[in-house]
Amino acid sequence: MLTTHSLIFSCIALAVLTFIVGFRLFVVRIREMRINRISPQSIATSSASAQKMQDQRASDNYKHLFELPVLFYALCALAIAIQHVPSWLPVLAWGFVVSRVLHSAIQCTYNKVMHRFPVFMFGLVLLFAMWLAFAVSLLAAM
Numbered sequence: 100m101l102t103t104h105s106l107i108f109s110c111i112a113l114a115v116l117t118f119i120v121g122f123r124l125f126v127v128r129i130r131e132m133r134i135n136r137i138s139p140q141s142i143a144t145s146s147a148s149a150q151k152m153q154d155q156r157a158s159d160n161y162k163h164l165f166e167l168p169v170l171f172y173a174l175c176a177l178a179i180a181i182q183h184v185p186s187w188l189p190v191l192a193w194g195f196v197v198s199r200v201l202h203s204a205i206q207c208t209y210n211k212v213m214h215r216f217p218v219f220m221f222g223l224v225l226l227f228a229m230w231l232a233f234a235v236s237l238l239a240a241m
Contacts, residue, residue: 113199127154131154183233
């Protein structure tokens with residue numbers, strides 16, 4: 100039960116990160132729109148927004164938090180639903196969450212790609228390993 104709770108809390112932590120980045124996006128957008136007198140309707144599409152808004156860091160990161168993490172949430176939900184939560188899964192889940200926190204911190208601040216990319220790759224490889232190990236552990240339990 101402790102491992103299940105830890106896995107749930109890793110999902111909650113990633114959701115909290117998503118909300119934090121979402122609120123940051125709101126603050127950055129409103130500030131830039133006021134300073135540059137940008138009409139909300141003039142940035143109604145992502146392409147229009149990219150042309151008019153200078154600071155896209157929080158926007159890009161917010162989108163990223165709905166890409167790779169979807170596979171993370173799916174794995175956690177599946178593990179909990181079928182009540183197969185190996186003890187190593189929450190540990191690796193927290194590693195993935197830390198990788199997303201670091202990725203967001205880099206992208207929302209100074210956004211150096213050569214710093215962000217290895218963090219992204221670490222999270223991607225870790226998540227792939229989590230899915231692979233989960234599948235193997237599930238097969239072994241059958």
